[in-house]
Amino acid sequence: MQSSTLVRRWIRSARFFPNSRSLSSHHSNPHKVDDLDGQVLVEGKAHSRTAILNRPSSLNALNTNIGARLLNFYQAWENDPDIGLVMLKGRGRAFCAGGDIVSLYHLINQGKIEECKEFFGTLYTFIYLLGTYLKPHVAILDGITMGGGAGVSIPGTFRVATNKTVFATPETLIGFHPDAGASFYLSHLPGYLGEYLALTGDKLVGAEMIACGLATHYTHSEKLPQIEEQLGNLVTDDPSIIETSLEQCGDLVYPDKTSVLPRIETVDKCFSHDTVEEIFDALKCEASKDEWCSSTLKKLEATAPLSLKVSLRSIREGRFQTLDQCLIREYRMSLQGISKQISGDFCEGVRARVVDKDFAPKWDPPSLEHVSEDMVDCYFSRLSESEPELELPTKQREAFT
Known part of the structure; x- marks a missing residue:
């Protein structure tokens, strides 16, 4: 009971984002034939706009075009005094499964690194815009919500x-790191749950998301048309009114006994250590008396050793950084991850899990003991002295902690 109360208090206090003001009308035909235009559709009502991620066959995977269109729409809506509320949802069985990693894989192999940089820069800039948005925003996370989709x-x-x-940050399984702002929001979860999710790539369902604060409201999927209709009819930019409307249609739900959340004490005991090696040792110590620790070890053993060390450090740094600082650092990390200067793990991970689907990646380095501190340090550095940092409009848009 005590830990449940603490989590609920955390949910109430963890509204990541500040007050809302008024935003520019930008009408878009939801039936456009142009493929690029059609990747983000728009539904408009008098006082609200809904952006719809529209790549259902790709589980609404994000690309540079989608990031740029979202940026353009959201900036226009933010300046329109008639729009009080903005919503985001996905078509099909996913909200958004993350970045289009297959396209990135092919771009990297074709040597088109500048196009990869543009993807990360555009996406991270949109995430910063969303995190500092001046109007209430409602994301409908119906279906798969992973990686960049969470971002x-x-x-x-x-x-x-x-x-x-279904939520996850599964980047360590493809030799990458939880990015798109993940080091910010994961590091703010209760206890060491963020480290657990970042390192294992484990999934959470909707009930678990609401319990740990990743989601603010929960409802059955069948009620979504009613909720969207109700929100669309509101004439307000007051978050408290929108929250009341969401709560009226919300459902009370609790994680089941198979959830990781009732094991939060074990998670904290094992994942609070300073190094990945110590986390492994702690899990091994508990494995003989706890099958969950044994299965968690197997999950970690399937991930890239370099990614584990990089991801742990990223989450730990995220605890003491603002969203913009996390995004700027993650941008450096992402460019290192795709450059192959330190390791080719990202391309190897995508090849093994998504392209060839042999699920037998050959990680480089192959084990934790082969991952040097210098390699991890390099991951957090710019590609070169001349490589520009990610530029976010922090002077125009107030950073937050």
Whole structure:
């Protein structure tokens, strides 16, 4: 009971984002034939706009075009005094499964690194815009919500999870690191849950998201049309009115006994250590008396050793940084991850899990003992002295902690 109360207090206090003001009308035909234009559709009502991620066959995977269109729409809506509320949802069985890693894989192999940089820069800039948005934002997380999909939703004011929501940050499984602002929001979860999710890539369902604060509201998927209609009819930019509307349609739900959340004490005991090696040792000590620790060890053993060390450090740094600082650092890390200067793990991970699907990646380095401190340090550095940092409009948009 005590830990449940603490989590609920945390949910109430963890509204990642500040007050809302008024935003520019930008009408878009939801039936455009042009493929690029059609990747983000818009539904408009008198006082609200809804952006719809529209790549259902790719589980709404993000690309540079989608990031740029979202940026343009959101900037226009922010300046329109008639729009009080902005919503984001996905078509099909996913909200958004993350970045289009297959396209990135091919771009890297073709030597088109500048196009990869543009993807990360555009996406991270949109995430910062969302995190500092001046109007209430509601993300409808119905279906798969992973990686970059969480990045373009969690920094907003409200996140509605459903019985179909599946959340994860599975980047260590493809030799990468949880990015798109993940080092910010994961590091603010209760205890060391963020480290657990970042390192294992484990999934959470909607009930777990609401319990730990990743989501602000929960509802059954069947109620979404009613909720969207109700929100669309509001004439307000007052977050408290929008919250009341969401709560009226919300459902009370609790994680089941198979959830990781009732094991938060074990998670804290094992994942609070300073190094990945110590985390492994702690899990091994508990494995003989706890099957969950044994299965968690197996999950970690399937991930890239370099990614584990890099991701742990990223989450730990994120605890003491603002969203913009996390995004700027993650941008450096992402460019290192795709450059192959330190390791080719990202391309190897995507090849093994998504392209060839042999699920037998050959990680480089192959084990934790081969991952040097210098390698990890390099991951947090710019590609070169001449490589520009990610430029975010921090002087125009107030940073937050």
